[in-house]
Amino acid sequence: xxxxxxxxxxxxxxxxxxxxxxxxxxxxxxxxxxxxxxxxxxxxxxxxxxxxxxxxxxxxxxxxxxxxxxxxxxxxxxxxxxxxxxxxxxxxxxxxxxxxxxxxxxxxxxxx
Numbered sequence: 001x002x003x004x005x006x007x008x009x010x011x012x013x014x015x016x017x018x019x020x021x022x023x024x025x026x027x028x029x030x031x032x033x034x035x036x037x038x039x040x041x042x043x044x045x046x047x048x049x050x051x052x053x054x055x056x057x058x059x060x061x062x063x064x065x066x067x068x069x070x071x072x073x074x075x076x077x078x079x080x081x082x083x084x085x086x087x088x089x090x091x092x093x094x095x096x097x098x099x100x101x102x103x104x105x106x107x108x109x110x111x112x
Contacts, residue, residue: 011025011026016073018069027053028057033047055089057086058082058088059084061081063081064079077096
């Protein structure tokens with residue numbers, strides 16, 4: 001894999017090939033098309049909102065209750081449907097590590 005630098009326009013990274021999010025290396029604007037690499041593949045993603053540096057965008061549609069992966073590890077579950085390219089943060093992600101109070105309704109909705 002080639003080494004890239006910020007000067008080459010790299011705007012986001014995927015930490016692990018199993019991740020469901022990209023991490024932004026700079027602020028991005030709604031409608032901006034981002035390029036990133038997963039192993040040897042170059043991929044693109046369109047931002048659905050303006051999003052700040054260090055935040056995450058969904059790589060794919062994420063369903064309610066679905067585990068969200070970063071670094072190949074769970075960072076929480078989706079509290080709402082998150083569309084590809086949408087901001088993933090505390091408004092639609094629930095951290096569940098160490099919590100015993102999380103359960104799912106019969107319809108698959110997350111009970112908080």
